[in-house]
Amino acid sequence: MNLYTIPLSRNVKQALLMLVDGFMLATAAWLSFSMLGISAGPLADRMTVFTGVAILISVLVFFRIGLYRALLLYMGVQSGFIVLQGVSIAALFFAGGYYLVFSFPQANNAAVPIFWMLALLFIGGSRFVAKIALQSLIQNFRPKEPVIIYGAGSSGMQLVAALQNGDQYLPVAFVDDSRHIVGSIVHGIRVYSPSALADLITNFSVRQILLAMPSASHAERKEILNRLEHLPVHVKTVPELFDMRSGKVHVDEVRDIDIEDLLGRDIVPPDQGLMGACITGKSVLVTGAAGSIGSELCRQIISLRPARLVLLDSFEFGLYDVELELQALRDSLPESDSAEEPEIIALLGNVCNQGQMNAVMTRFGVDTVYHVAAxxxxxMVERNVVEGVHNNVFGTAVSALAAKQCGVQHFVLISTDKAVRPTNVMGATKRFAEQVLQALTATQGTTCFSMVRFGNVLGSSGSVVPLFRRQISEGGPVTVTHPEVTRYFMTVEEAAQLVIQAGSMASGGDVFVLDMHDPIKIVDLARKMIHLMGYDVRDENSYRGDIAIEYSGLRPGEKLFEELLIGESVTGTEHPKIMRAEEDYLPWEVLEPMLNELQAACTELDLGSIRRILMQAVDGFEPDTLSDDPLWLEQPATSQQDAVFVRAAPANVTPIHKR
Incomplete structure (x- = not known):
């Protein structure tokens, strides 16, 4: 319900308010005379006429200055200033009429200020009372959900003001860690200490807590969330401070908490010298630009003002989408006298196409390549072995050889922690790709090859976080592969910044390893997300819980624990979050024949040869079989040496046997 639901036209509502204000001004004039004992005597008729004219003119002035354009329900500070302005003008008209009737020796000079105060009380006070009454009426017709706001700072005050005028949430209490403001009243709402949360939740039947601390660090927010985790409430948060200041979002656009807050990991401010060293004023190519990591790299790169940013991807819509986004980001960059507007070029293509890769790097004079495509x-790679090998190994080899041939200055490969002692095809292909760059570094050439290895990226297309959130919102169960599985996590923004900085520090053949902090148990992450979304975990200890956690078993090729280093030789760099590893690799004269043999095996769909070559090239890779690929079936054999892999063939087609 709001004012518009009252079955009267706006003009009629304004006319009624004008009549009420006229009555309020007349009452103020009468009271001011009565309080001072002023009697007009024979001049009463004249006084009545002059006062009536003053009131009529005052009401018309109220209309002129816009007092009747403000809805009573949404009156704020600005409307209060308009009331003050209008009443002050009315007092001037009243004074004119008053002194026309009474001469200065006879007049009581207190009449005018008393009239001003009474008129301000009546005109302003009536509107304030009407606003409170309307808000109460609305709450009766459309009850709001009671919420507690954690944080009574400026963002909390903005949030409560916005929510009070909204129709979804009713703020019932503030909670703040600062002892100095506990017990005070902010916007009519009392501030409590965190120790009172349990009682507040019970007394007000609260189901949601809104975290209004956008400027707090992730470590501070994690500490607060740890305190809130055991409470039976859904915790949400206001947008980031930067997004609110830039106008992208409003303070009342609350959302679920970010996983970054659960990790408590604060991003180290990037070194701007390292950030721009390989980018500013240069021609930069990003392969796999439409993916989650590639697109974030592009966002970081465009802000560093390259001369040209070339986007390469085979995903048509994703490439179109990121191109539009980057064009908007480029147009929003502040003007610079020293740099021209970056050129953005979006190309559909495949990194395994050697002719195209050579043409792209030559045509656009590429200086720096960030090879993300994989x-x-x-x-998925376990079930599509040939394509996984072809794209990850040969996509890297073709791109790297093209970079070397075209004189590219820097080539940075985005690698993974799964390349360390891999138990799956994806990790083995990424380690093979790393060795390609290490081997090429040892040959003659001007291109500086390096690779950056890190773990899981939050917000990426394969992250468990959006999966868990969707499963929780659907009522569960939340699926976890194994109760002991742990993973490293990093935000996509931090990963992109560190990749750029690591590439700038490369001297050739460097294996950079990002500091991922401590690994996180996936089941603990699931439990935290369930609790902070207002639910209880249903398990053997709590049969009345809301959301169950089910263990689906490790998928093909998955590890319980991921590693970041193959050996023990690791040194620091000039950046506290980036390390440099020293690892053995196969020389190019050994690796090149393997690549040729591997290419032939991929062409012939020879899964057995692919498995053998990967085992030879990648230390520690010893899969039992590669038969998860649906194109292949493993026939029973008397010994491991006699194992035969058979390509699955359509009906009436003779299978191809390979030993």
Missing amino acids: YKQVP
Whole structure:
């Protein structure tokens, strides 16, 4: 319900308010005379006429200055200033009429200020009372959900003001860690200490807590969330401070908490010298630009003002989407006298196409390549071995050889922690790709090859976080592969910044490893997300819980624990979050024949040879079989040496046997 539901036209409502204000001004004039004992005597008729004219003119002035354009329900500070302005003008008209009737020796000079105060009380006070009454009426017709706001700072005050005028939430209490403001009243709402949360939730039947601390660090927010985790409430948060200041979002656009807050990991401010060293004023190519990591790299790169940014991807719509986004980001960059507007070029293509890669790097004079294009989903690559090998190994080899031939200055490969002692095809292909760059570095050439290895990226297309959130919102169950499985996590923004900085520090053949902090148990992450979304976990200890956690078993090729280093030789760099690893690799004269043999095996769909070559090239890779690929079936054999892989063939087609 709001004012518009009252079955009267706006003009009629304004006319009624004008009549009420006229009555309020007349009452103020009468009271001011009565309080001072002023009697007009024979001049009463004249006084009545002059006062009536003053009131009529005052009401018309109220209309002129816009007092009747403001809805009573949404009156704020600005409307209060308009009331003050209008009443002050009315007092001047009243004073004119008053002194026309009474001469200065006879007049009581207190009449005018008393009239001003009474008129301000009546005109302003009536509107304030009407606003409170309307808000109460609305709450009776459309009850709001009671919420507690954690944080009574400026963002909390903005949030409560916005929610009070909204129709969804009713703020009932503030909670703040600062002892100095506990017990005070902010916007009519009392501020409590965190220790009172349990009682507040019970007394007000609260189901949601809104975290209004956008400027707090992730570590501070994690500490608060740890305190809130055991409470039976859904915790939400206001947008980031930067987004609110830039106008992208409003303070009342609350959302679920970010996983970054659960990790408590704060991003180290990037070194701007390292960020721009390989980018500013240069021609930069990003392969796999439409993916989650590639697109974030592009966002970071465009802000560093390259001369040209070339986007390459085979995903048509994703490439179109990221191109539009980057064009908007480029147009929003502040003007610079020293740099021209970056050129953005979007290309559909495949990194395995050697002719295209050579043409792209030559035509656009590429200085720096960030090679992101790869198949990264472990189970998917296990079931599509040939394509996984072809894209991850040969996509890297073709791109690297093209970079070397075209004189590219820097080539940075985005690698993964799954390349360390891999148990899956995806990890083995990424380690093979790393060795290609290490081997090429040892040959003659001007291109500086390096690779950056890190773990899981939050917000990426394969992240468990959106999966868990969707499963929780659907009522569960939440699926976890194994109760002991742990993973490293990093935000996509931080990963992109560190990749750029690591590439700038490369001297050739460097294996950079990003500091991922401590690994996180996936089941603990699931439990936290369930609790902070207002539910209880249903397990053997709590049969009345809301959301169950089910263990689906490790998928093909998955590890319980991921590693970041193959050996023990690791040194620091000038950046505290970037390390440099020293690892053995196969020389190019050994690796090149393997590549040729591997290419032939991929062409012939020879899964057995692919498995053998990967085992030879990648230390520690010893899969039992590669038969998860649906194109292949493993026939029973008397010994491991006699194992035969058979390509699955359509009906009436003779299978191809390979030993």
